[in-house]
Amino acid sequence: MAINKESNGYTIGFAIVLVVVVGTILAAVSMGLKPIQQKNAAKKKRMDILGAIKIESTRQNVDDVFKKHIVDGYIIDAKGKKIEGKTLEDAEKLDIQKQFRNSGISPEDRQYPLFIAEKEGQKLFIIPMVGKGLWGPIWGYVAVKENMVDIQAAKFDHKTETPGLGAEIKVYKSFQKQFEDNKKISDDNGEFVKITVTKGSGASGNPHAVDGITGGTITSKGVEEMMERTLKVYVSHFHAK
Amino acid sequence: MSETVKTKAPKEPLFSKKNRKLVIDPLEDNNPVTVQVLGICSALAITVQVEQALVMTGSVLFVLALGNVVISLMRNLIPSRIRIIVQLVVVASLVIIVNEVLKAFLPDMAEKLSVFVGLIITNCIIMGRFEAFAMAQKPWPSFLDGIGNTLGYGIVLVLVSIVRELFGSGTLMGFPILGDKVEGTGLFATDWYANNNLMILPPMALITVGIIIWVQRSRNKALIEDH
Secondary structure (H helix, E strand, C coil): CCCCCCCHHHHHHHHHHHHHHHHHHHHHHHHHHHHHHHHHHHHHHHHHHHHHCCCCCCCCCHHHHHHHHEEEEEEECCCCCECCCCCHHHHHHCCHHHHHHCCCCCHHHCCEEEEEEEECCEEEEEEEEEEECCCCEEEEEEEECCCCCEEEEEEEEECCCCCCCHHHHHCCCCCHHHHHCCCECECCCCCECCCEEECCCCCCCCCCEEECCCCCHHHHHHHHHHHHHHHHHHHHHHHHC | CCCCCCCCCCCCCCCCHHHHHHHHHHHCCCCCCCCCCCCHHHHHHCCCCHHHHHHHHHHHHHHHHHHHHHHHHHCCCCCHHHHHHHHHHHHHHHHHHHHHHHHHHCHHHHHHHCHHHHHHHHCHHHHHHHHHCHHHCCHHHHHHHHHHHHHHHHHHHHHHHHHHHHHHCCEECCEECEEECCCCCCCEEECCCCCCHHHHCHHHHHHHHHHHHHHHHHHCHHHCCCC
16 A cells, blocks of 8 residues: 655645544543633632631632631622622632733723621621733732721732742732731722832831832832722722722 | 664564663763753743652653654654644644643642743754654654653753752752741751842753753763864
8 A cells, every 4th residue: 555645635634634633632631621620720719819818728628718718709890889699609700810801891891809708706808909010910819907998918929920029929028018017098088099019118107108029110010000900999899888 | 764764673672772771871971951952941940949840840751751652653654744743733732731631630830830831842852852763763662762851851950950949949849948047947047048049040040050061071071072
């Protein structure tokens, strides 16, 4: 049986067969593993939410811990009004990263999830947010105390920021710690005041400023922008209450 | 050129001297990283932690060993005009499988390695072995060649990551070694060494690889090219 391996027909035929075979295998693998991957992602999200109020959890116990501490959740619109009929489950499912990236959704149409937690008898609001760093997406969670003004804690993460520079937003000691030092999201009249990420030092004592990261200016500014854009909406929600 | 010579040699044992050489050679004398200087990009990227280096080695092992076998099985069928594309398709699909499996079963590790799993596709060692070895050899030697080259690659990766993790973060496999005296962490709490951030940045990986190459060549004079 002599097939001319260099003929066009053989080459094209080979390519077609290869692509069909490979495509089938990959599709099967992807479909087969998808449920496990989605479960992982949901768990990771719960861990992040709990991390914002400093509750450590592992992949094994996260579901129980989450049920224990997160008492409620709902979704608000861009004007700060609560959207009726949305439950904690809906808030958890809402992918704000996807919403942020989708240019088809205008900022006014974006939805904002809010989680309400209870820790040591204290009520806390957990606000998720997404933004842009230097190389890719950044995201975080800000926990606000029951008085809806003081920040309890903040947690940030990133996808591809430079290690040692922009990536430091993820490090508690070098960045996130500052948010526990009496920072506020609004002033005495209930008006939103942004938290400025400043260059150099001098932010300590100021309730509306934190020190940026040396060498990570663009990432720091990304955090500032993300917090301003998101917290504004939530302050209008808190104030309207 | 693509025609393979049909050898009529008697069946050789699975671990003949020649086959053993396929595994052992790339570990030292023909190391893909330090001698052939391939796969440097990933040696820079994922050697910040030993654990990452190990998972990366495992992933490359799967892709290279299996890919070598697949290419070797198809070697007489692949049209020579599209052979590079065929090789690329094989690498890419194996890498996607690795990525999906990591995401499902080692999600934290998948997150740490992020894009670098995908970048295994561009690891020159893999395409290099496909083109230079698997296209002309039977499946079993190809499999061994894949194992040998990955281990050679892995050794360098792990060596570099040990240096970088120990002096950059003060830990090994996440276990604190060089700790802080004030906080009382680590196995050897010292006050004369502070974690060097430069170790975590890519240039130090290049310098570490350079030092390994230097040590290797001063031990084995045969590796030094004469100019």
